[in-house]
Amino acid sequence: MPEILCCFKWLIDESYIRASSSGELDLETVDYKLSNYDRNAIEESVRLQEEYGGTVSAITVGLPDSTKGVKDALSRGPEKAYFINDDSFENLEPSQTAAILADIISSQINYDLIICGEGSSDLYAQQVGPRLAEKLGIPCISYIQKVQIEGDRIVAEKKVEDGIEVISAPMPVLLTVLPDINTPRIPGLKDTLGASKKPVINISKDDLTVSYEAKIHTNAIIAASMERNCQKFGSETEDIANLARALAKEGVIK
Amino acid sequence: MAGVWIFAENHTQGLELLNTGRILADKTGSRLLSFLWHDHQVAEDYLACGADEVLLLPPLEESQPLEAYIPVIVDELREGDADIFLLAATLRGKDLAARIASRLDTGLCSDCISLKLDEDNTRLEMERLVFGGAGIQKVFCSSRPQMATIPPGTFEAAVPANSRREGKIRELPSSPATAVKILEKKAKERKSANIKEARRVVCVGRGIEKEEDLAMVREFAQVLGAEIACTRPVSEEMRWLPEDLCIGLSGIEIKPDLYIGLGISGQVQHVIGIRDSKIICAVNSDENAPIFDVADYGIVGDLYDVLPRLHEELGKLL
Ligand SMILES: Cc1cc2nc3c(=O)[nH]c(=O)nc-3n(C[C@H](O)[C@H](O)[C@H](O)COP(=O)(O)OP(=O)(O)OC[C@H]3O[C@@H](n4cnc5c(N)ncnc54)[C@H](O)[C@@H]3O)c2cc1C
Ligand SMILES: Nc1ncnc2c1ncn2[C@@H]1O[C@H](COP(=O)(O)O)[C@@H](O)[C@H]1O
Numbered sequence: 001m002p003e004i005l006c007c008f009k010w011l012i013d014e015s016y017i018r019a020s021s022s023g024e025l026d027l028e029t030v031d032y033k034l035s036n037y038d039r040n041a042i043e044e045s046v047r048l049q050e051e052y053g054g055t056v057s058a059i060t061v062g063l064p065d066s067t068k069g070v071k072d073a074l075s076r077g078p079e080k081a082y083f084i085n086d087d088s089f090e091n092l093e094p095s096q097t098a099a100i101l102a103d104i105i106s107s108q109i110n111y112d113l114i115i116c117g118e119g120s121s122d123l124y125a126q127q128v129g130p131r132l133a134e135k136l137g138i139p140c141i142s143y144i145q146k147v148q149i150e151g152d153r154i155v156a157e158k159k160v161e162d163g164i165e166v167i168s169a170p171m172p173v174l175l176t177v178l179p180d181i182n183t184p185r186i187p188g189l190k191d192t193l194g195a196s197k198k199p200v201i202n203i204s205k206d207d208l209t210v211s212y213e214a215k216i217h218t219n220a221i222i223a224a225s226m227e228r229n230c231q232k233f234g235s236e237t238e239d240i241a242n243l244a245r246a247l248a249k250e251g252v253i254k
Numbered sequence: 255m256a257g258v259w260i261f262a263e264n265h266t267q268g269l270e271l272l273n274t275g276r277i278l279a280d281k282t283g284s285r286l287l288s289f290l291w292h293d294h295q296v297a298e299d300y301l302a303c304g305a306d307e308v309l310l311l312p313p314l315e316e317s318q319p320l321e322a323y324i325p326v327i328v329d330e331l332r333e334g335d336a337d338i339f340l341l342a343a344t345l346r347g348k349d350l351a352a353r354i355a356s357r358l359d360t361g362l363c364s365d366c367i368s369l370k371l372d373e374d375n376t377r378l379e380m381e382r383l384v385f386g387g388a389g390i391q392k393v394f395c396s397s398r399p400q401m402a403t404i405p406p407g408t409f410e411a412a413v414p415a416n417s418r419r420e421g422k423i424r425e426l427p428s429s430p431a432t433a434v435k436i437l438e439k440k441a442k443e444r445k446s447a448n449i450k451e452a453r454r455v456v457c458v459g460r461g462i463e464k465e466e467d468l469a470m471v472r473e474f475a476q477v478l479g480a481e482i483a484c485t486r487p488v489s490e491e492m493r494w495l496p497e498d499l500c501i502g503l504s505g506i507e508i509k510p511d512l513y514i515g516l517g518i519s520g521q522v523q524h525v526i527g528i529r530d531s532k533i534i535c536a537v538n539s540d541e542n543a544p545i546f547d548v549a550d551y552g553i554v555g556d557l558y559d560v561l562p563r564l565h566e567e568l569g570k571l572l
Binding site: 012014015017093098119121122123125129130133135139141142143155158160162163164165166167168169170180214215216218219222224229231232234235237239240241243245247250251252253254 | 263319321344345346352353356361379383388389393396397432433434439440442454490497512525535541546547555556559567568572
């Protein structure tokens with residue numbers, strides 16, 4: 001029966017981000033959320049467990065105050081969580097995250113299957129999954145839309161530009177999942193209460209045995225601006241006719 | 255002998271990377287080397303279009319995935335002491351890049367939308383989108399090779415030089431067997447060709463209630479001479495339209511004269527794909543929908559009520 005580990009990130013909800021007057025991103029008033037596609041990663045882990053048995057654990061690397069994220073992840077079904085946290089774990093780049101995860105997973109966790117999201121909602125680098133697989137020395141099947149377990153192998157449908165590749169690989173395997181693989185459940189009150197009782201294994205920087213310097217360095221993050229007319233019309237026929245005339249005046253209808 | 259290496263899944267992407275790669279190689283006074291696996295016939299083309307050397311990867315068996323090339327590519331980059339390695343950001347290309355970067359213990363700028371060398375011509379200064387497209391992250395890579403994946407279409411394709419260019423063609427060793435096997439390939443028809451060039455695009459979002467309602471949108475698009483496109487949930491969750499028609503961060507970018515969004519909330523991951531449109535027009539029943547902040551013209555209303563009349567009014571002007 002498979003031991004499944006899903007990787008999730010707790011991060012800034014981009015819909016709260018505003019540009020400051022200086023053109024920088026204003027990250028003061030933001031809220032946090034579970035990375036969108038990690039919800040699919042967790043859901044798929046739980047779905048596989050329902051079908052094939054086994055266990056599901058969740059793991060994250062983040063700031064110590066990401067406890068809300070750990071609870072959120074646990075409310076979606078995993079039975080326990082590994083929470084690798086330190087005050088310095090802000091703005092890690094993908095090679096660092098992968099190195100930290102690989103270090104802890106290889107020394108402390110048994111697994112047959114690791115499931116990541118296709119990409120994180122903030123960086124969307126699409127690197128942590130494949131890098132982690134490399135560090136662990138296991139096969140990686142990325143961008144998958146469908147997965148099943150056949151004996152000791154994983155069979156998955158991988159999206160490529162010209163269609164789908166049906167891929168088979170011996171476990172342990174790392175998968176990165178596309179959002180269309182499932183519809184994540186929405187945790188109810190019971191799930192949320194239950195999550196508080198589940199074990200969380202706290203892991204600190206002192207438990208790490210590898211170094212993980214940044215290779216990609218950020219000079220700045222500027223706001224991507226979009227200046228538009230922003231003229232709003234109602235939906236009376238008169239309004240619609242006005243809009244049609246405006247479009248014609250712009251020269252885009254002729 | 256440091257240099258610039260490139261890898262692309264197809265010919266067009268190869269030419270785009272050759273163009274960029276050539277500029278970088280000239281500035282750094284180094285050579286441009288291109289891997290080639292899909293079509294050995296075009297090796298001469300690649301030389302004419304700027305490569306100093308073409309590295310032929312032997313064909314794979316049917317069941318061998320592209321990742322079988324990883325060890326060969328890694329060896330080549332190590333031996334050549336590569337300074338820069340650019341890959342086309344296709345799905346397989348991105349996966350390959352991350353894994354090669356991990357093996358070489360180097361940094362990778364994913365989906366790089368702009369790059370240039372710094373004043374000393376040593377460091378690549380790269381840009382990429384973050385927070386769904388709300389921010390542009392400016393990065394550099396402190397290790398070697400400096401790696402980036404580049405979305406197809408980001409740069410112009412190279413054209414063959416007028417005078418004959420000298421170059422080398424070298425065959426690389428074949429790849430070891432992989433534990434991962436392709437059992438089957440299911441091809442699909444590609445539909446995105448027109449949409450990138452389209453002058454008018456009608457885009458549908460989750461405000462469309464059911465698949466049948468697309469018929470009415472299609473009719474509208476036809477009258478307008480527009481192509482139809484969609485948001486990611488419509489292609490990936492509902493599967494009402496093919497994925498090639500998804501506009502945005504994980505789909506494609508378009509730059510039509512006119513974009514009309516129907517029942518689209520306007521979240522940043524979608525909007526980033528339409529920012530180069532000349533005119534953006536949106537219909538949404540929620541007056542606070544973020545799409546109105548990035549639209550030139552918006553109609554606050556139920557699309558089922560608005561569309562027939564918009565159809566009629568625009569029809570009068572065409
Ligand atoms: C990493 C990442 C990458 C992503 N990449 C992409 C991408 O490439 N492309 C993309 O599109 N999305 C992408 N997304 C998803 C994106 O965040 C949004 O979820 C998506 O764009 C929303 O699609 P929508 O506007 O169709 O649906 P919704 O957000 O559900 O909006 C539907 C809208 O329709 C309106 N509406 C409902 N009924 C009516 C009616 N009868 N008449 C008029 N209006 C109506 C509602 O008011 C609402 O505003 C990505 C997300 C992440 C996290
Ligand atoms: N800090 C993190 N902790 C745990 N998993 C992560 C973290 N960052 C990224 N991941 C996983 O890696 C995937 C890809 O992230 P990225 O490479 O940042 O796009 C995410 O969907 C997660 O599954």
